Amino acid sequence: MEIMLHNLTVTRSRFSSALYFKKCSQINFTKFYSKTVRLHPKFCSRQKLKPTLGLQHGLRIDFVKIPIRWNSGGSGNTESRRQKLLLATYVSFGIGGILILAITGREINKARLRFHGIVEVDDSAWKRVKLYKYKDVSIPGHVVKILDNIENFQVREDDIWVVSYPRSGTTWTQEIVYLIKSGLNFEAANSQIIDDRFPFLEFMYPGIQNVGSMSSPRLIKTHLPLGLLPKEIHEKKPKIIYVCRNPKDIVVSYYYFTRMMKPVTRFKGSFDDFFRLFMQDKVPYSPWWKHVLEFWQKKDEENVLFLKYEDLKKDLEGSIRQIADFLDKPLSNLDVKKIAYHCQFENMKKNDSTNFSWGTKLGILDLTESQFMRKGEVGDWRSHFNQDNNEQINKMISFRFHNSGLRFDYDIKDPVLDSSPSDVRTVV
Structure with a gap:
């Protein structure tokens, strides 16, 4: 038998001989009694509920032996929540593991490239293009x-x-x-x-x-x-x-070409931004x-x-x-x-x-930024x-x-x- 407590806040343990309530409500006896027993007003407002409460209604209730569980809105399911929590935990661990593997793989790849004299060029202006320095030359990742x-x-x-x-x-x-x-x-x-x-x-x-x-x-x-x-x-x-x-x-x-290749480069900087990159040898x-x-x-x-x-x-x-x-x-x-x-x-x-x-059909050119053949002057x-x-x-x-x-x-x-x-x- 289980007792479903509606809208009550229990302040003692799950098996307790004395329960405390923050506000007056009702106790539903399910799977044993079909009737609803209302608390007497004198037990409201944080009053102590004695194990002999049921005797007032002709019922004897041993609260010590009865497991109590929450029923939020009358439809709670502890086992379902426990399974969802476990699933969320497993997913979190899985995502974390994938991220750790990705970061580790990236660091291993960087170390491998450094062994061959290839170093990644770090500049936030390039949103997508990966540049690397090899024999003092900046080359794109696909090269x-x-x-x-x-x-x-x-x-x-x-x-x-x-x-x-x-x-x-x-x-x-x-x-x-x-x-x-x-x-x-x-x-x-x-x-x-x-x-x-x-x-x-x-x-x-x-x-x-x-x-x-x-x-x-x-x-x-x-x-x-x-x-x-x-x-x-x-x-x-x-x-x-x-x-x-x-x-x-x-x-x-080159600046306008890079802007035109925005679907590939993700470059959104100004001309002065690109000029800086050019002078610092940070363009392909x-x-x-x-x-x-x-x-x-x-x-x-x-x-x-x-x-x-x-x-x-x-x-x-x-x-x-x-x-x-x-x-x-x-x-x-x-x-x-x-x-x-x-x-x-x-x-x-x-x-x-x-x-x-x-290039527009392949989605690699944005002709609203520039034409491949712009001026030729x-x-x-x-x-x-x-x-x-x-x-x-x-x-x-x-x-x-x-x-x-x-x-x-x-x-x-x-x-x-x-x-x-x-x-x-x-x-x-």
């Missing part, structure tokens, strides 16, 4: 995972590589090289995305294994600096076209100066062509001829004009095979830099390049290209 594959990548002598620091005119140069090597295949250039025609070595798509299995001659793009390129590149000596750009326009273009593939200087020192090697973005802007047709001669693919004047027309900034910006519009930095920005970057350039002989153009007027006669437009 760290394939460093061994990159180092041991099998290079071929007939490969053609386009190498650059990000936002230096890479896609522009790639398209020119593709058209020269493909015999001006404009149909493919307009219908197949450039990452399929001219894949990005260290990017997730199409993947380094797929790049390695391509038929020759392979066209390969990379942002890796010279010191992180495959070992065989120094032995096989494939043709390498390196394109550089003045750092002031790079930092502006930095330091910029080392990236450029290493290839500038290789510019006289037979298999290296060093180009400047600003020279492409000043004389696109002359730059196309220079690239064609380097690739041993001389072009007629008409062919040069066709390529120049196809590769004009506005035409490439409208071309879905070069403007990376497919020389001198846009003037609308973003303050005096402090300018002084900082000038000091860096003066210190790093003062004895190199390399000079940068920070302002030019876009030339009017003579590449729009009717025969060029019709063919292209």
Whole structure:
């Protein structure tokens, strides 16, 4: 038999010969008596309830022998609550265990990376991208995972590589090289995305294994600096076209690119925030100066062509001829004009095979922030830099390049290209 106590506060033990109540209520006898016995008023207001209480109603109740339990609202279930409490305890321990394992695994991974000379770059500005320092170069996490594959990548002598620091005119140069090597295949250039025609070595798509299995001659793009390129590149000596750009326009273009990649980077900082990261070598593939200087020192090697973005802007047709001669693919004047027309900034910006519009379908680009091909100008930095920005970057350039002989153009007027006669437009 059990007694259900409604709205009562018991101040003594579960088996007690004397019970205390804070307020007057009623006692329900269940599973034994169906009747309800009300307390006499004289037992209300914290009065002591004697074991002989039941005798007043013709009932004898031995409170010492009767187990008492709470019945909140008449529907409590101690066993159910106990099971829920146990379940919550087990879940808490389980979550705690998973967190401990995750933290331990992360620390073990950090230790493993440090053993190989790889250290995580810690900066709260990057919400999602993981940056690591390896051989004094900041590289993103997806590159760290394939460093061994990159180092041991099998290079071929007939490969053609386009190498650059990000936002230096890479896609522009790639398209020119593709058209020269493909015999001006404009149909493919307009219908197949450039990452399929001219894949990005260290990017997730199409993947380094797929790049390695391509038929020759392979066209390969990379942002890796010279010191992180495959070992065989120094032995096989494939043709390498390196394109550089003045750092002031790079930092502006890179800032908007990072904002556009917000679904991937989660970067929401200001231009000044990004400028700080750039100057501290905390953006992917930095330091910029080392990236450029290493290839500038290789510019006289037979298999290296060093180009400047600003020279492409000043004389696109002359730059196309220079690239064609380097690739041993001389072009007629008409062919040069066709390529120049196809590769004009506005035409490439409208071309879905070069403007990376497919990135929006994959959810990796936010075009409300910027376009992949934004302006393509020389001198846009003037609308973003303050005096402090300018002084900082000038000091860096003066210190790093003062004895190199390399000079940068920070302002030019876009030339009017003579590449729009009717025969060029019709063919292209």
